[in-house]
Amino acid sequence: xxxxxxxxxxxxxxxxxxxxxxxxxxxxxxxxxxxxxxxxxxxxxxxxxxxxxxxxxxxxxxxxxxxxxxxxxxxxxxxxxxxxxxxxxxxxxxxxxxxxxxxxxxxxxxxxxxxxxxxxxxxxxxxxxxxxxxxxxxxxxxxxxxxxxxxxxxxxxxxxxxxxxxxxxxxxxxxxxxxxxxxxxxxxxxxxxxxxxxxxxxxxxxxxxxxxxxxxxxxxxxxxxxxxxxxxxxxxxxxxxxxxxxxxxxxxxxxxxxxxxxxxxxxxxxxxxxxxxxx
Amino acid sequence: xxxxxxxxxxxxxxxxxxxxxxxxxxxxxxxxxxxxxxxxxxxxxxxxxxxxxxxxxxxxxxxxxxxxxxxxxxxxxxxxxxxxxxxxxxxxxxxxxxxxxxxxxxxxxxxxxxxxxxxxxxxxxxxxxxxxxxxxxxxxxxxxxxxxxxxxxxxxxxxxxxxxxxxxxxxxxxxxxxxxxxxxxxxxxxxxxxxxxxxxxxxxxxxxxxxxxxxxxxxxxxxxxxxxxxxxxxxxxxxxxxxxxxxxxxxxxxxxxxxxxxx
Numbered sequence: 398x399x400x401x402x403x404x405x406x407x408x409x410x411x412x413x414x415x416x417x418x419x420x421x422x423x424x425x426x427x428x429x430x431x432x433x434x435x436x437x438x439x440x441x442x443x444x445x446x447x448x449x450x451x452x453x454x455x456x457x458x459x460x461x462x463x464x465x466x467x468x469x470x471x472x473x474x475x476x477x478x479x480x481x482x483x484x485x486x487x488x489x490x491x492x493x494x495x496x497x498x499x500x501x502x503x504x505x506x507x508x509x510x511x512x513x514x515x516x517x518x519x520x521x522x523x524x525x526x527x528x529x530x531x532x533x534x535x536x537x538x539x540x541x542x543x544x545x546x547x548x549x550x551x552x553x554x555x556x557x558x559x560x561x562x563x564x565x566x567x568x569x570x571x572x573x574x575x576x577x578x579x580x581x582x583x584x585x586x587x588x589x590x591x592x593x594x595x596x597x598x599x600x601x602x603x604x605x606x607x608x609x610x611x612x613x614x615x616x617x618x619x620x621x622x623x624x625x626x627x628x629x630x631x632x633x634x635x636x637x638x639x640x641x642x643x644x645x646x647x648x649x650x651x652x653x654x655x656x657x658x659x660x661x662x663x664x665x666x667x668x669x670x671x672x673x674x675x676x
Numbered sequence: 677x678x679x680x681x682x683x684x685x686x687x688x689x690x691x692x693x694x695x696x697x698x699x700x701x702x703x704x705x706x707x708x709x710x711x712x713x714x715x716x717x718x719x720x721x722x723x724x725x726x727x728x729x730x731x732x733x734x735x736x737x738x739x740x741x742x743x744x745x746x747x748x749x750x751x752x753x754x755x756x757x758x759x760x761x762x763x764x765x766x767x768x769x770x771x772x773x774x775x776x777x778x779x780x781x782x783x784x785x786x787x788x789x790x791x792x793x794x795x796x797x798x799x800x801x802x803x804x805x806x807x808x809x810x811x812x813x814x815x816x817x818x819x820x821x822x823x824x825x826x827x828x829x830x831x832x833x834x835x836x837x838x839x840x841x842x843x844x845x846x847x848x849x850x851x852x853x854x855x856x857x858x859x860x861x862x863x864x865x866x867x868x869x870x871x872x873x874x875x876x877x878x879x880x881x882x883x884x885x886x887x888x889x890x891x892x893x894x895x896x897x898x899x900x901x902x903x904x905x906x907x908x909x910x911x912x913x914x915x916x917x918x919x920x921x922x923x924x925x926x927x928x929x930x931x932x933x934x935x936x937x938x939x
Binding site for chain 2: 401404405408409411412413415416419420422423424426427430472473475476478479480482491493494495496497498500501502503504505506508509510511512513519549552553581609610612613617627630631634635640643644647648650651654655658
């Protein structure tokens with residue numbers, strides 16, 4: 398064997414063997430198990446689509462993911478715009494507010510939202526004290542609670558692409574627009590927003606993709622009506638032990654995710670400008 | 677005057693809006709710290725009788741300490757396995773032609789794209805057959821899959837800065853491939869390797885979804901015990917444990933952030 402080939406085998410062999418055994422093989426088993434039980438059958442997919450209860454779980458998953466994406470865009474854009482407008486040094490410090498929570502335990506952050514949003518929680522307490530509401534609001538075990546926590550957790554996926562799109566816009570363009578007499582609002586609508594739109598699209602797609610597979614937040618902050626596909630998968634495996642059905646659900650979620658991710662890579666990733674100073 | 681005022685007002689509005697969103701990201705998770713100092717059973721933002729009661733209960737509990745110990749043990753294992761395999765992969769990727777490298781790179785970071793619940797179910801099924809459910813080894817293997825892509829990406833980007841000519845020079849001067857790696861390549865990617873090791877530790881230490889499935893009843897990690905406690909018992913100990921988990925992550929990740937700022 399040539400030396401170069403030997404080096405490649407030695408370097409790539411162990412990691413590939415590891416991923417094949419612990420990652421690829423189990424996933425292939427899922428795909429296989431969803432259609433062979435033991436003979437070929439589409440029974441489990443059929444059940445998934447035919448049973449209204451399960452169909453509703455898919456709709457809820459799409460709806461919550463879409464609302465999370467919209468929420469992340471509405472909050473993330475002004476945050477990114479603000480970060481783009483400050484001095485680079487200040488930006489480096491403020492970015493810690495985005496980066497650090499992103500790497501903290503997702504479970505802990507969900508738990509904190511449970512404590513804050515419950516009827517006797519801090520949010521309700523403040524609203525009552527300030528006289529905003531007369532009686533405590535139901536902020537969790539419903540869609541609102543799930544959305545608050547999901548937007549909170551997924552915002553960084555939106556802020557980073559939008560920020561790098563904003564930073565990549567040459568300041569001269571805005572100056573030119575202003576010096577030609579455009580009002581700042583007009584400059585924003587005609588120059589800044591269109592040029593940062595790819596960032597919003599990339600961030601939005603990422604948020605949507607990650608939302609689809611969310612499990613912890615709907616389990617902790619949602620009610621029975623907020624059961625998402627992930628929760629149904631867990632229920633099928635751990636409560637009713639219906640493996641082939643769980644496999645069919647998992648496979649559907651996997652295919653949807655991969656498809657959207659392929660679209661993301663094909664259409665947006667390559668065109669995203671990478672601004673300096675971002676992780 | 678009006679022309680000057682308006683941009684100022686707009687800037688202030690932007691700072692308030694942007695600042696609020698940043699606060700929304702950071703503040704909620706921090707509220708767990710004052711909560712953890714409460715000795716009472718009800719939530720208090722500023723505890724009436726502040727103290728470390730809950731921490732004492734946590735560190736005195738055999739059960740919780742077992743879970744903490746197991747979490748650390750698994751995370752250390754993941755640190756070694758994921759860093760080793762990820763660094764090997766990053767070194768190997770560099771030796772491929774652009775086309776095959778791109779393809780393989782996509783395959784290697786796939787564990788980050790597949791939803792955790794899908795991997796959880798898949799690995800649970802296979803591990804159950806292999807007798808790996810409820811074992812530390814099983815947890816190390818599964819968590820390593822999740823941490824591995826980060827190592828490949830971090831070390832890979834550090835390798836971009838390594839000039840292949842230096843390695844070729846070392847090889848042509850008679851140093852073997854291992855000596856060349858140890859003396860020439862590794863010193864240049866050291867920070868990335870150690871950084872990804874810390875990151876791998878953190879990924880494992882915080883992992884819940886996959887662990888819920890494969891930890892069984894015998895190998896519950898700290899996050900899984902917390903998960904159970906959230907559902908099955910109302911206990912004021914959770915804010916204290918949450919704080920410990922957060923502080924652990926911060927301790928592990930601070931060096932990474934410092935390195936990032938220097939780079």
